[in-house]
Amino acid sequence: MTSRNSYHHGDLRQAVLAAALDVIAAEGPGALSLRDLARRAGVSHAAPAHHFKDRTGLLTAIAAQGYDLLADALADAPELSERGVRYVRFAVDHPAHFTVMFQPELLRADDPALLAAKDRASAELRAGVTGLGSVPDARTAGIAAWSLAHGFATLLLTHNLDDPVGGRDPGEVFRSLTGSMFGADLPRTKTEQRNG
Amino acid sequence: MTSRNSYHHGDLRQAVLAAALDVIAAEGPGALSLRDLARRAGVSHAAPAHHFKDRTGLLTAIAAQGYDLLADALADAPELSERGVRYVRFAVDHPAHFTVMFQPELLRADDPALLAAKDRASAELRAGVTGLGSVPDARTAGIAAWSLAHGFATLLLTHNLDDPVGGRDPGEVFRSLTGSMFGADLPRTKTEQRNG
DNA sequence: GCCCGTATCTAGTCATTGACAAGTTGCGGG
DNA sequence: CCCGCAACTTGTCAATGACTAGATACGGGC
Structure with missing residues (x-):
């Protein structure tokens, strides 16, 4: 669901958003890490930046x-x-x-x-x-x-x-x-x- | 006021607290950096940790x-x-x-x-x-x-x-x-x- | 007046992170 | 079929939090 074996994730934007909401609800916005979200989605550390520019x-x-x-x-x-x-x-x-x-x-x-x-x-x-x-x-x-x-x-x-x-x-x-x-x-x- | 030429600052705890309040009021708690507060007080980067343990x-x-x-x-x-x-x-x-x-x-x-x-x-x-x-x-x-x-x-x-x-x-x-x-x-x- | 315990501060280090640059892959329109 | 562009990767740099070991000096006890 959140990661595929193809080069393209398919729905990375939604995956990152969903993971971010979990983290924020549990530990607040300060605990947000783009690199952590990338790991959860199974993509490289810079992939989320393509969809959201920065934190x-x-x-x-x-x-x-x-x-x-x-x-x-x-x-x-x-x-x-x-x-x-x-x-x-x-x-x-x-x-x-x-x-x-x-x-x-x-x-x-x-x-x-x-x-x-x-x-x-x-x-x-x-x-x-x-x-x-x-x-x-x-x-x-x-x-x-x-x-x-x-x-x-x-x-x-x-x-x-x-x-x-x-x-x-x-x-x-x-x-x-x-x-x-x-x-x-x-x-x-x-x-x-x-x-x- | 905030820094002294002696080895000991004299009132580092208060100086760091005051600087922290300024930063938070202006840019929120997320912008807080212990190292930045240390620089403002004119002390080494690890000095604030002695008074507050961590962030x-x-x-x-x-x-x-x-x-x-x-x-x-x-x-x-x-x-x-x-x-x-x-x-x-x-x-x-x-x-x-x-x-x-x-x-x-x-x-x-x-x-x-x-x-x-x-x-x-x-x-x-x-x-x-x-x-x-x-x-x-x-x-x-x-x-x-x-x-x-x-x-x-x-x-x-x-x-x-x-x-x-x-x-x-x-x-x-x-x-x-x-x-x-x-x-x-x-x-x-x-x-x-x-x-x- | 001296000594020593301890609070205060310094210096050095490591893992993690955000941001950026440059390159790779592959989807889809013409 | 090919080419433009979006999606993703790899590599890098400066900054930060946290930790450790060591230097300094304040102040109580004698």
Whole structure:
């Protein structure tokens, strides 16, 4: 699957990406070694560079793929709270992507593919907020919602909430979180927002 | 200041720590090089190892210092919302510490100094929640508050909120955030919490 | 005032890595 | 059939983390 006996690997780009995700999820981006990934794929030490240019290029490709996956995950979610749940689930399901996406110093910020994917994801995030209706300050509410979901996801991935969450589905735990803050169900109406 | 003409540096540990914080704040933990820090301090390439053992030891020392600073910053804050503001301010004022503190794979998790400092900070965080009184689920509320502050801080440091925040004080922006979610002022009473 | 234990720092070394250059293989269009 | 180009290999260099052995000087004990 990952290596062939022919001169050409056949699918080296995917093989390296997959191996990289494993390493990052297990030991973080700092443990990434292009030469190690090459060994795992059974190719020479310089082969990965042809597909990703360098270490930064590989991480940038991962981040771009991550933003695309996030945009897909958020698409067609009815309520704001449901987008939050999906945001958290995305982080748990794709920890390596999520980790790399939010470490700008590891990435090539002007990469076209990265920018495009990031725009897609941003649009989906904003779409969730506009669904709130004409809330007093939709922008502030959007930042609050994003902060809540992002903080919960980050604390989860950094093992700061292992005890409270236990074995429960993190998405459901987050749902109960938003419930305890806003009341039973989101999105709230304009009137509720003013009184809340 | 950073180097002396005597054989002994005099304060190498502090000099290396300070230089490391600069590097991390500017280029992230991945850009840290013990040899580079040694050059900046004007000592031999192996000198820092005497104080921190290895790269992981240095990062662990920074994280421990960070948790101590955070505990200090949170101490004696009257309300929960004020602790949130201070949490965000800590992240903005000590970006290198904050970054390293929440990347467990960079640290030696069983380091005594790290564990002690982390416990201090945890106690301060929990103290803020108990101030809420007998809220339905204090633990859930605590996680929600921590997630909100942590997420906002993380998004700030990763330059995902540059436009919305502009030049304003991030602490004040966060204060307005909590206000838009919970109402005018925190902590809310038990009754408000039920109705909210 | 001297001596010695030890913390601090130096000098040298090795394996590993990222990055780059130059060459080889083989797929696929014309 | 052949040729351009993408995919991969081989070789190399500087930089780094980690380790070892040794030099230096600070400070307590006498």
